[in-house]
Amino acid sequence: MSRFNPHMAGMLPDLNTLLSRYAENMMWLARYMERIENLARVLEVTEAFVRGADGRPVWESIVQINSDEERFRALYPAASEEDYLRFYVTDCANPSSIKAMAQCVRENARSARPLISTEMWMQLNVFTRWVLDLDMSDIRRTGLSALCNRIKQDCQSHAGITEGTLYRDQAWLFYLLGRHLERSDQITRLIDTRYHTLLPDASEVGSEIDMTQWASVLRSAAAYHAFRRLKPVTTTPANVVGFLLKNEGFPRSLALNLRHADSVLGALSTHYNLRRQCSDVQERLSELRAMLEDQTAEEIIIRGLHECMHWIQEQIEACQNSLAAAYWPPAEPVALSRQSQSQ
16 A cells, blocks of 8 residues: 655646756755755754864864865865855855855746746745845844744745645656755765764763764754654664654655655656656665665664765765756757858
């Protein structure tokens, strides 16, 4: 018996084929909005809860989560706390900054304007315009926490408006696919970097410091209250890793998002006769899901948490590349005829 998937309910199969550029726009619109919300959450939690031995926020961990070490060092060789915030909030030279990603959201939304609702467009237009006008004085004046809260609320408003107004056709499916792939990637980066950066000394594992850091991991993933409902007493590395990777009741868990991504691809295959284009990605997702089901959280940690998270990230990137090759491949250059070349 197959599980009911609310994302797939009411799908309309007999619609015109979606232009490939629109599929790409919708997928990246979802991915960038998820990425912006996640970054705002990580910045806020790092400032409030993630402290080093000197009692100051460990901003370097965010650089490592996003694999931005080389770019950050090139722009800010003698980094200060303000440099980290500038790099991730207002610096357009960093494509991972909130401002740079907001510009990408704006461009993708504008390109997909014929598909998205008026409500979606108006909310995104106001949100991205506000972000693009931000500068460091805004952070100093309002405080980082207030700024991040505004960003998270606007991202969540976008998610609600999209859920309530976007037409259920292929554009919706590619939007969902982007959301689920992005959440899958972000949760593995968060687990990997927090565990290895914030606990450099193996002797600290299981200590009070260890528990505090794992609570910050949960908060960064917006999982703290959901986790406490199921695990009201013991906050251990295995419990936290197991919850974020394997629990299918939590919206940002790896297992849930891999299952939803697989369901989206199944809908594209079934309703739109795109089985050939989806098969490679479906095989990768099946392998990822089987790996999660076959191992406990304790086994994943013992065998190598970092190696496992890195492998999952590689597989998700391969899924994205396969989708791009199948649905919006780069146009091949048109060869000129001899007559054309001679004119």
